[in-house]
Amino acid sequence: MRIAKAVITAAAPGQQTLPLQSVVDRHGQDRTALQLILQEAVDAGAEEICMVISPNYADAYRQAAGEHAGRLCFTEQDTPRGYGHALHSAKAFVGNEPFLHLVGDHLYLSRTNESCAAQLVKMAQSESCSVSAVQATHERRLPYFGAISAKRISQRNDVYEINKVIEKPTPTLAEQELIVAGLRSSHYLCLFGLHVLSPLVFEILDNQIQSNDGKSPVLLSPALSALAQQERYFALEVQGSRYNIGVKYGLLMAQLALSLSGDDRDQILTELVELVASRNDRA
DSSP: OOOOEEEEEOOSTTTTTGGGOEEEOTTSOEEEHHHHHHHHHHHTTOSEEEEEEOTTOHHHHHHHTGGGGGGEEEEEOSSOOOHHHHHHTTHHHHOSSOEEEEETTEEEEESSSSOHHHHHHHHHHHHTSEEEEEEEEEGGGGGGSEEEEEEEOTTOSSEEEEEEEEESOOHHHHHHHOOOTTSOTTEEEEEEEEEEEOTHHHHHHHHHHHHOOSSSOOOSHHHHHHHHHHSOEEEEEOSEEEEETTSTTHHHHHHHHHHHTSTTHHHHHHHHHHHHHHHHHHO
């Protein structure tokens, strides 16, 4: 199972400029969020990368891509019709191959020498099936993520077989349908923004789009839930964290996480302590 193509979706309203934001990476170098996302894909083995974008953003993304600009191609989603519709826009690029999918408003930080995406690709290649990255997430954050119902695979404490995916469930719905044995109370397995998917997902999205009334958004979570009914589909708790830079303070939290895991950790800790101390003195 060779995975040489990646798709990044960045066409949602309000999302278009997020990959263009500047951050300082673990090594103290100025980078764009897009460069970090592209590096995640390249480290996982992606050779060609398609970005699904809103019209008129290609030049800005190409400039922000830095050293990875040569790997990029673009497809435009003319009208915002939902996450699933955006991913479907890359169908011609993907063809009949499994592919890596990332979102343009998340940054990923691994706790190992392997990137989060590389961990996911390794699992997909080992099991020859679709795999989504997940993270145990408190119920207060359910409004931001899709969540899964799944059964833990025997002899593994980080791999699950998915049977259902629900987009942004309420805590009540999650408690009724998404309990996973072994998780802490009030925690659920939420999607991480990283997937390795088989091309079957495009057939499922085809059907969703054809039956859609054109007024409702075409979501990805129902397609993933349908995928779980038609083929083997796993979830992996990757060794790392995701940071949604599209939410309030999201970029700040991502920057802090990068800084505290990088070469300048001690300097950042010292400055944070001094900042907190100065605020307390004023109080």
